[in-house]
Amino acid sequence: MRQTRGWFFHVAAGLALVILLGTHMTIMHLDQVTGGAGNADPALKPVDWENVTQRGDSPWMALFYIAFLGAALFHGLFGTRTILLETDFGARNRKTLTAVIVIVGFGLFIFGSAAAISFVQMSQAVVM
């Protein structure tokens, strides 16, 4: 189920993005509305060092951002591929284009995941 599976996961990733991005926005930008939900010290801003390191102290944080990254990359790159495949250039280079997008996607995913993991490791070291 090539196209069907691709479309299904594209939509699923889009729905996941709504939830993950919504959570990120709520914690990071709506602290005045929520009273600082998700932040260790509601009196401080979400981007203040204490709050950042407290959030990063949890491995769930890494997991959350890795899932966020995976959903965003899949949704964005699959959509880009779909658009490019409809151009003459894309139609002529279908396999190469797919390979480049897969390599770029995995590369960015590994890079972003490593950054999320080291952020958590660093936060744990600081909080300890």
Place this chain on the structure above:
Amino acid sequence: MSDTSFRNIPFTVFRYNPQTDATPHVETYTVKVQSGMTVLDGLHQIKSDHDASLSWRYSCRMGVCGSCGMLINGRAMLACNTQILDVSTIAIAVAPLPNFPVIRDLVPDLESMFVRHKEIKPWIIRKDESESDRLDREYSQSPEQLEAYLQFSYCIKCGCCMAACPTMATDAEYLGPQPLAQAYRYEADSRDQGFEERKPILDKDSGLFSCHYGSECSVVCPKGVDPAKAIQLMKRQMVLDLIGLRRKKCSGLHHG
């Protein structure tokens, strides 16, 4: 009717004979138009009064055979089914259907559509092929079961939807609205058991999910088939199948 009911309308017609012309060009003819005249009538007048070499395809003159699809003032329509004065009282431009090669003048080569139509296996498929030999039996179908696919079975293969589809214009491999709508016509038919056979054809690159649901195909369809709707319903069946929720109750054989 008196002569005053006629009016002269310029017809700008796409002309191209691959055997003699390096590139296409347009020619303008004045057509004496009377209320009730179709674009097909206008073309006949041009052929008899101005240029006998003008070529187009037609047969039934009544919107049934699907031969006379062409681009009339920028929109894919049947020439026999379109009254000139309904399109314009000022000027008419006629060209062959886009997204198809041109054989000559207003005659498109529809073969790519017929090939793709055949590719989706537009016939009733039964798991037990020997059923077709049992001439004393029939498949019963309720009015509701008939209604489920009837609209989609009105397709006359005129190619207007294929000409209007923006995905067809950018992706030469795209299956296109006519074949995709017919895939759903059989999926919606309670007598058909061919989903598994059609699935890989619909699921390939440039297949079912390359449709963006812009619905231009449905806007131009002269028979009210609504290919865009059929395609979205077919997508639903494919997704339900992917997640294991597709259900279909098929008619069995009964004594006639």
